[in-house]
Amino acid sequence: MTPSTERGGRRTRRVTLADVARKARVDKAVVSRVVNNDPLLNIRPETRARVVAALKELDYRPNVAARSLRTARAGTVGLFIPDFANPVYAEIITGAETAAATRGCALMVGSSTVGDGRAQTYLDLLGQGRVDGLLLAGGAITDEEQATLADRALPWLFVNRRGGGGRHVILDDGLAARMAVEHLLELGHRRIAHVGGPTGADTAHRRREGYVEALRAGGLEEDPRLIVGGTYGPGGGAQAVGRLLEAPEPPTAIFVANVSSAIGVLSALRAHGLSVPEEVSVVAVHDLPLAEHLIPPLTTVRMPLRALGARATELLLTVPPDRPVEEVVRDPIELVVRQSTAPPR
Amino acid sequence: MTPSTERGGRRTRRVTLADVARKARVDKAVVSRVVNNDPLLNIRPETRARVVAALKELDYRPNVAARSLRTARAGTVGLFIPDFANPVYAEIITGAETAAATRGCALMVGSSTVGDGRAQTYLDLLGQGRVDGLLLAGGAITDEEQATLADRALPWLFVNRRGGGGRHVILDDGLAARMAVEHLLELGHRRIAHVGGPTGADTAHRRREGYVEALRAGGLEEDPRLIVGGTYGPGGGAQAVGRLLEAPEPPTAIFVANVSSAIGVLSALRAHGLSVPEEVSVVAVHDLPLAEHLIPPLTTVRMPLRALGARATELLLTVPPDRPVEEVVRDPIELVVRQSTAPPR
DNA sequence: CTGAAAGCGCTTACAG
DNA sequence: CTGAAAGCGCTTACAG
Numbered sequence: 212m213t214p215s216t217e218r219g220g221r222r223t224r225r226v227t228l229a230d231v232a233r234k235a236r237v238d239k240a241v242v243s244r245v246v247n248n249d250p251l252l253n254i255r256p257e258t259r260a261r262v263v264a265a266l267k268e269l270d271y272r273p274n275v276a277a278r279s280l281r282t283a284r285a286g287t288v289g290l291f292i293p294d295f296a297n298p299v300y301a302e303i304i305t306g307a308e309t310a311a312a313t314r315g316c317a318l319m320v321g322s323s324t325v326g327d328g329r330a331q332t333y334l335d336l337l338g339q340g341r342v343d344g345l346l347l348a349g350g351a352i353t354d355e356e357q358a359t360l361a362d363r364a365l366p367w368l369f370v371n372r373r374g375g376g377g378r379h380v381i382l383d384d385g386l387a388a389r390m391a392v393e394h395l396l397e398l399g400h401r402r403i404a405h406v407g408g409p410t411g412a413d414t415a416h417r418r419r420e421g422y423v424e425a426l427r428a429g430g431l432e433e434d435p436r437l438i439v440g441g442t443y444g445p446g447g448g449a450q451a452v453g454r455l456l457e458a459p460e461p462p463t464a465i466f467v468a469n470v471s472s473a474i475g476v477l478s479a480l481r482a483h484g485l486s487v488p489e490e491v492s493v494v495a496v497h498d499l500p501l502a503e504h505l506i507p508p509l510t511t512v513r514m515p516l517r518a519l520g521a522r523a524t525e526l527l528l529t530v531p532p533d534r535p536v537e538e539v540v541r542d543p544i545e546l547v548v549r550q551s552t553a554p555p556r
Numbered sequence: 557m558t559p560s561t562e563r564g565g566r567r568t569r570r571v572t573l574a575d576v577a578r579k580a581r582v583d584k585a586v587v588s589r590v591v592n593n594d595p596l597l598n599i600r601p602e603t604r605a606r607v608v609a610a611l612k613e614l615d616y617r618p619n620v621a622a623r624s625l626r627t628a629r630a631g632t633v634g635l636f637i638p639d640f641a642n643p644v645y646a647e648i649i650t651g652a653e654t655a656a657a658t659r660g661c662a663l664m665v666g667s668s669t670v671g672d673g674r675a676q677t678y679l680d681l682l683g684q685g686r687v688d689g690l691l692l693a694g695g696a697i698t699d700e701e702q703a704t705l706a707d708r709a710l711p712w713l714f715v716n717r718r719g720g721g722g723r724h725v726i727l728d729d730g731l732a733a734r735m736a737v738e739h740l741l742e743l744g745h746r747r748i749a750h751v752g753g754p755t756g757a758d759t760a761h762r763r764r765e766g767y768v769e770a771l772r773a774g775g776l777e778e779d780p781r782l783i784v785g786g787t788y789g790p791g792g793g794a795q796a797v798g799r800l801l802e803a804p805e806p807p808t809a810i811f812v813a814n815v816s817s818a819i820g821v822l823s824a825l826r827a828h829g830l831s832v833p834e835e836v837s838v839v840a841v842h843d844l845p846l847a848e849h850l851i852p853p854l855t856t857v858r859m860p861l862r863a864l865g866a867r868a869t870e871l872l873l874t875v876p877p878d879r880p881v882e883e884v885v886r887d888p889i890e891l892v893v894r895q896s897t898a899p900p901r
Numbered sequence: 902c903t904g905a906a907a908g909c910g911c912t913t914a915c916a917g
Numbered sequence: 918c919t920g921a922a923a924g925c926g927c928t929t930a931c932a933g
Contacts, residue, residue, distance in 0.1 A: 225684065225685075225709070225926090227925095227926060227927085228927065228928095229926080237903070237904085238903065238904045238905075239904095239926090239927080239928095240903080240904065240905080240906095240928075240929080241902090241903065241904080243927070243928060243929085244928090244929095249928095249929095252902090253902055253903095254903085255902065255903095258902080258903080270707065272683055272684035273683055273684060273926085273927075274625070274683075274684050274685050274925085274926050274927070275621075275624075275630075275683045275684060275685045275686045276620075276621050276622075276624035276625040276630070276685050276925085276926080276927090277621075277625050277925070277926035277927040277928090278926080278927055278928080279620075279621035279624075279927090280619070280622050280625050280908095280909050280910065280911085280925090280926080280927075281908080281909050281926080281928050281929085282909085282927085282928070282929095283909075285620075285621065287664075287686075294646075294650075295640070295645075295646035295647075295650055296646040296647070296650070296845075298641055298643070301639075301640035301641040301646070302640075302641070304640045304667075305639075305640055305641070305667065305669050305670075308640075308666065308667060308669070308670050309669070309670050309671075312670045312671060312681055315681075317664060317666075317681055317682065317686065318664075318666070319632075319662060319663075319664050320665055321653065321662075321663070322649075322650065322653060324650050324653070324654070325653050325654050325657045326654075326657060332657075336657055336660075336662055337662065338617055338618055338619075338620045339570065339618060339619050339620060340570075340620045340621050340910095341620045341632075362615065364570070445846045445848075445849035446845070446849075448849075449849060471846070474846050474849045474850075475849045477849075477851070478849040478850065478853075481851055500641075500789060500790060500791070501790045501816070501819050503790075504790035504791075504793075504794060504819045504820045504822075505819075505823065506822070506823055506826055506851045570910090572909095572911085573910065573911065574910080582919070582920085583919065583920045584910090584911085584912095584920095585912075585913080585919080585920065585921080585922095586918090586919060586920080588911070588912060589913095592912085594912095594913095597918090598918055598919095599918065599919085600918065603919080618910085618911075619909085619911065621909085621910080621911090622909070622910035622911040622912090622925090623910080623911055623912080624911090624925095625909090625910080625911075625924095625925050625926065626912050626913085626924080626925050627911085627912070627925085628925075685926095
C-alpha cells in the first residue's frame with residue numbers, strides 16, 4: 212500500500228526500513244546497506260533486486276532524524292549572512308547550495324535580520340545537531356560571538372572575511388581593486404578617488420589597500436581627501452560623492468568598493484551636474500545583471516562569488532575542524548569594461 | 557566539566573539529558589519537562605532549582621535529531637524559491653525567517669538554481685522529515701511536480717502565486733496595478749503602456765488584469781499594441797521598450813510590472829533618446845532601496861512582501877494540511893511617488 | 902551472504 | 918511530586 216494523501220499534504224504513516232525489509236523478506240540491516248550503497252555489502256543479485264523493488268514500490272525515503280541521531284551527522288550546512296537583500300550574498304548562497312547538494316547535504320541559511328541580529332541568536336535557534344558546520348559570511352562578528360561559537364563544538368569557517376582564528380576563505384579583493392585602478396590609470400587618470408566600504412568590513416579594508424598599492428605602482432601618492440568611506444549601499448555611495456566634491460580639486464575618476472554603492476555614486480554625480488564618463492569615470496567591484504542597464508552602463512570588476520561559496524562549503528565539510536584554513540579562491544577576476552569609464556578630458 | 561573546544565570547533569562529547577539528570581539527582585524525564593516548560597509538571601521549587609542550575613552549568617542544548625525522531629516534528633519550515641538573486645524573494649525570505657523564529661522554528665531555503673532546477677530535486681534533498689512543511693514561492697511548478705508534492709505527505713502552501721489546489725497566500729497585485737495606473741491617469745496620461753511579466757507568472761497575470769481594469773474605469777480601452785510581455789529582469793524591460801516604440805503612436809507613460817524590469821526600461825528609453833519623465837513617465841511594482849537612486853528616481857508601488865512571507869509561514873504551521881487556504885494579505889500597499897512620473901506635455 | 906541486537910537522545914504515558 | 922520504561926527509525930559491529 213502506498214500512503215494516500217489529500218489536498219495540502221495530509222500526513223499518513225511513514226514507510227520505514229522495517230516495512231521495506233518485511234516486503235523484501237530480508238533484515239532491515241540489509242535494506243539499510245542497500246540504501247546507503249555500502250561498498251562492503253556482499254549480496255546476492257536476486258536479493259538486491261527484491262530489496263530495490265520493495266524500496267521503489269513503497270517509495271521509501273530515509274527518516275532524516277533517525278539517521279542523524281544514529282550517525283551524529285545532520286547532513287546540513289549552516290550559512291549565516293547579514294542580509295538576504297544583498298546580491299553579493301545571493302551569489303555566495305547559490306555557490307554554497309550547489310556544493311552542499313553535490314555532497315548530499317542541505318543548506319540552511321540564516322540572516323541577522325531576525326531577532327536582535329546577533330549570530331548568537333541564530334546559533335540558539337540552530338540548537339544542537341541541526342547543522343554539521345557553520346559558514347559565517349561577511350558582517351561583523353563580535354569577540355563575544357566568536358567565543359560563543361568556540362563553545363559550540365561546531366566546525367565553522369569565515370567566508371569573504373578573515374578571522375575565526377585562521378579559519379577563513381576569501382577572494383583576492385586587493386587584486387580586484389588593483390585591476391580597477393590600473394584600468395583608470397591606463398585611461399590616463401591621475402586624480403582617482405576611492406569610495407570605500409564600511410569601517411571594519413574586511414573586504415573594504417583589502418580593497419582600499421589594493422587601491423593604494425595600484426596608485427603607488429603607478430607613481431602616484433594617495434590623497435586622504437580623495438578617500439571616503441561609506442556603506443555598501445546606494446545611500447552610502449551618494450553621500451560619499453557629496454564629500455568628495457568638497458575637495459578643492461575634484462577627482463576625474465572614482466573607484467567604488469561595491470556595485471550597490473556605485474548606483475548611488477552615479478545618481479549623485481548626475482545630481483551635481485557631472486556627466487559620466489565625460490567628466491568623471493566610475494568603476495566598481497562586483498558585477499550584477501543590472502550593471503549594464505545603469506546610466507551609463509557601469510564598468511565593473513566581476514568577482515567569483517559562487518566559487519567562493521562553493522569552495523567554502525567544500526572546505527567546511529572536508530578539513531578537520533582543528534586545522535587552520537586560510538585560502539584565497541583563485542578563480543578568475545574579470546574587468547568588465549562598459550561605458551562609465553573613459554579617458555579624462 | 558564544560559566541554560572544551562579548540563580552533564575551528566573541535567567536536568567534543570555532547571551533554572545529554574542523562575548528564576544533566578545525574579548532576580541534578582533527578583530522572584531525565586524531569587529534566588525534559590523542565591526544558592520544555594511542560595505546564596502539567598508539578599515540581600518542588602528546590603528540585604526545579606537544582607535542574608535549572610545543572611542545565612546552566614553543563615550548558616545543555618537539546619539534540620535536535622533525537623527530539624525530531626521522538627516527536628515526528630522537525631521544527632523546520634522549507635521555502636523553495638526560483639533564485640536568491642531576485643530581491644523580491646529576499647523580502648519574502650526575511651519575513652518567513654522572522655515568523656518561523658518567533659515560533660521556534662528554523663527556515664531552510666532552497667532555490668531552483670541547484671541541479672536541474674526542479675522542485676522535485678529539492679524535495680529529494682529534503683528527504684523525509686527534514687521539514688514540517690513547504691512554502692513554494694513564485695516560479696513555475698509543473699503538474700508533475702505538484703503530483704510529487706502530493707505524494708510526500710508534507711503540508712505545503714503556494715506563496716505569491718495561486719495554485720496548490722486552493723492552498724495559497726498572495727498579495728493584491730490587482731490593486732497594486734490599479735494604484736499605479738490611476739496615478740498615471742490622474743497626471744493626465746491617456747496612452748499608457750504596460751510592460752508585463754513572463755507568461756505563466758501568476759503575479760504578471762493579475763497585474764495585467766489590474767492595469768486593464770484601471771484603464772476601463774478611467775474610460776479608456778486597452779490597446780494590444782501597448783501591452784508587451786517580458787521577463788522580470790532588466791534585459792526583459794529593455795527589450796520590451798524596443799517593441800513598444802515600434803507602435804505608430806508611442807505611449808506617454810509606462811506601467812512596468814516589476815522594478816527590476818523598470819531598470820531596463822529606463823535605460824532603454826534613454827538609449828532611444830526619450831527623457832523620463834518629460835517625454836515618458838514610468839512607474840513600477842515593488843520598491844527597492846536602489847529605486848530612489850535610479851536616474852531619474854523611480855516612482856514605485858511598495859508591496860508588503862515581508863508580511864506575505866511571515867503570514868505564509870504562520871498559515872503553513874497552523875492550518876491543518878487538509879484544509880484549503882486562500883488568503884490575500886491585506887497589509888498596506890503604498891504608492892511611492894518619485895521623479896519618474898509627471899504630467900504628459 | 903544475511904540476521905539479531907544494541908543504542909543514538911529524546912518524550913510521554915503510566916506507575917507509584 | 919518523581920521515576921522507570923518504552924519506543925521513535927535508523928546504522929553498525931558482530932555473529933553465524
